[in-house]
Amino acid sequence: MRPPVLTLGEPAGIGPDIALAAASKGIPFVAFADLEMLGERAKILGIDITLRPIDEDALPCSDDITPKELPVVPIPIARLPKLGIPDAANSPYVLECIDKAVRACHRGHAGALVTAPVHKGIINDAGIAFSGHTEWIARLDGVARPVMMLCNDRLRVALATTHLPLRAVPDAIDEAMLVEILRVLEGDLRKRFGIEAPRILVCGLNPHAGEGGHLGREDIESIQPAIDRMVMEGLSVEGPIPADTAFTPARLVGADAVLAMFHDQGLPVLKHGGFGETVNITLGLGFVRTSVDHGTAFDLAGSGKADPSSLIRALEMARRMAPH
Amino acid sequence: MKPLIALVQGDAAGIGPEVMGKLLSIDEVRSSARILILSDIRVFRAGNEVAALDTPVHVIDDIEGMDFEGDRPNLLHIPAIDPAQTPSGKVSIEAGAAVMRWFGEALDLAAAGKVSGICFMPFNKQAMHRAGLGAEDELQWAKQRLGSHSRASEFNVIDGMWNARVTSHIPLREVADRLTTPEIMEAVGLANGTLIRAGIERPRIAVAALNPHAGEGGTIGDEEIEIIEPAVAKAKAQRIDVSGPYPSDTLYPRLRDGAFDCVVSMYHDQGQIAIKLLGFDRGVTVLGGLPVPITTPAHGTAYDIAGKNRAAVEPARRAFMTVCEMARRA
Numbered sequence: 001m002r003p004p005v006l007t008l009g010e011p012a013g014i015g016p017d018i019a020l021a022a023a024s025k026g027i028p029f030v031a032f033a034d035l036e037m038l039g040e041r042a043k044i045l046g047i048d049i050t051l052r053p054i055d056e057d058a059l060p061c062s063d064d065i066t067p068k069e070l071p072v073v074p075i076p077i078a079r080l081p082k083l084g085i086p087d088a089a090n091s092p093y094v095l096e097c098i099d100k101a102v103r104a105c106h107r108g109h110a111g112a113l114v115t116a117p118v119h120k121g122i123i124n125d126a127g128i129a130f131s132g133h134t135e136w137i138a139r140l141d142g143v144a145r146p147v148m149m150l151c152n153d154r155l156r157v158a159l160a161t162t163h164l165p166l167r168a169v170p171d172a173i174d175e176a177m178l179v180e181i182l183r184v185l186e187g188d189l190r191k192r193f194g195i196e197a198p199r200i201l202v203c204g205l206n207p208h209a210g211e212g213g214h215l216g217r218e219d220i221e222s223i224q225p226a227i228d229r230m231v232m233e234g235l236s237v238e239g240p241i242p243a244d245t246a247f248t249p250a251r252l253v254g255a256d257a258v259l260a261m262f263h264d265q266g267l268p269v270l271k272h273g274g275f276g277e278t279v280n281i282t283l284g285l286g287f288v289r290t291s292v293d294h295g296t297a298f299d300l301a302g303s304g305k306a307d308p309s310s311l312i313r314a315l316e317m318a319r320r321m322a323p324h
Numbered sequence: 325m326k327p328l329i330a331l332v333q334g335d336a337a338g339i340g341p342e343v344m345g346k347l348l349s350i351d352e353v354r355s356s357a358r359i360l361i362l363s364d365i366r367v368f369r370a371g372n373e374v375a376a377l378d379t380p381v382h383v384i385d386d387i388e389g390m391d392f393e394g395d396r397p398n399l400l401h402i403p404a405i406d407p408a409q410t411p412s413g414k415v416s417i418e419a420g421a422a423v424m425r426w427f428g429e430a431l432d433l434a435a436a437g438k439v440s441g442i443c444f445m446p447f448n449k450q451a452m453h454r455a456g457l458g459a460e461d462e463l464q465w466a467k468q469r470l471g472s473h474s475r476a477s478e479f480n481v482i483d484g485m486w487n488a489r490v491t492s493h494i495p496l497r498e499v500a501d502r503l504t505t506p507e508i509m510e511a512v513g514l515a516n517g518t519l520i521r522a523g524i525e526r527p528r529i530a531v532a533a534l535n536p537h538a539g540e541g542g543t544i545g546d547e548e549i550e551i552i553e554p555a556v557a558k559a560k561a562q563r564i565d566v567s568g569p570y571p572s573d574t575l576y577p578r579l580r581d582g583a584f585d586c587v588v589s590m591y592h593d594q595g596q597i598a599i600k601l602l603g604f605d606r607g608v609t610v611l612g613g614l615p616v617p618i619t620t621p622a623h624g625t626a627y628d629i630a631g632k633n634r635a636a637v638e639p640a641r642r643a644f645m646t647v648c649e650m651a652r653r654a
Contacts, residue, residue: 162536163536163544164536164544165500165539165544165545165546165547166496166499166500166535166536166545166591167497167499167500167501167545167547169496170495170496170497171497205496206495206496207492207493207494207496207592207593207596210495211493215493215494216494216495216497217495218495218496218497242593243596243597244592244593244597244599244600245600247597247600247601248600248601263536263573264536264571264572265593265597267536267573268573268575268576268594268597268598269597270573271573271574271576271577272576272577272580272598272601
């Protein structure tokens, strides 16, 4: 089986720490990183692991990666990082790791891409226009509409908009983009999750889904027509459902995913608990990509206190979803 | 002396009458207040019949005739609807008109200072609108009838977890423009006062953010910095135990885990999504900021199980005990 490939993100943060911790727990993956940087971090953390340099076109099978060993596609870093202090000189390195890992996916060497957190600010400080991890990867992949989905043991929630100010949300939503998103969501639920005829619930935007237009018109003018088009194409898409009832247990019975209109409509539900831990998945790419749900945590780099569990879940999810 | 509480009959086609029957059979309920029931005696009896109960009440036509002997409730008979002519489990204009008669009388008694709290059994909004409510909801209707102009707000309470909102039934695109520092301060002040009245000595209040990740230092919206943070700071200066703004995706789990007593949310779905997950139907709705406290069980008329003696009384019991608590502190 083709292995997941991991980019470590910002080297001054906890990316290297959690990668080493996951590898030492026997989770199989290939890292794209600077060997010396990784070796030094392993020493600081007291993690006993063999870093095995490999060629980017000759990745080992998952089954051939043994515990206590981490295969690394070596990519030279500009300067060895100081713990917790990001260095703009290393920003091209951070992006090169991503570019090469994406290439490995495109060439079919890798089964899936998993990403540790980058620091947006420091990449832009290096004079590189960088709006976000997902956007960068989507551009490399030639995709116009990546879709963010969060998923845990019980629930999958895709987002129509992500990190937008709440006041910008209504204008960002229109019928055409919702149709594109629903197509991506439906297609990936079939392709990546093996769900034959996915059933999707769509949240309304306004309170009570607009109550027939009395509390906002977007539900009638943008969301409903997008749903109607999907239904006409024979897809199982329902809504707009008032967001406060869409996530109730009774409503979720038989649903494979919920499309929320904005960040805080969907994420609080996943964090409500009792649903297991959440993994972030980017849909609509030519390959599977998962990522951790936390940031660079500069204060924890090299301390041994960084929790690798989100990365481990992202790696496991990537392995489950990857084509065999 | 025990507070005089108006207990208002609910929609006659729903579970209200049978829930009222069960409620009055609880000793703790009868002994906590002097209870003045506002109902048509026929609806009251029909409810008792469904619940297979027969709590004795003193029936009067005028409140001058009130006579509290032991813990026996008084029932002010306001003829408004014949349950024999009202199909159970259906929206009915007559039932809507009847609850407006009973609730209206309770509000008038409150305005005259004769009762110190109101608890009502579930109403059906649609029935009330059809019967000519002429206000957005029962809170606005009550406000008008009481002649009150100060800020009033609906609180959802589940197992000691409170939620209030700064904006409510407005389009999402209007939310950001409606938020102002004074508006948020008022909402926090009202939450603080209402919780104190409900017996929470020093309420811990958390204010929700508006934007994802609480705006991430102004990169995803600046309302946290410009509007919400100053409101929190000013409320703190008034010695209220308040903090925030907190990102809404991690805030409600903290409310659930007991870190706060009350969340003040910025918009309808922010609070309601969480409240429904926490168990809305088990909860109580409190109308705060009116001259008298008003409570009701959060669940609705449950037309699908009306008349079958399957309705739970616990939310109504909590609603009643909450209004007694609040009335005692008036």
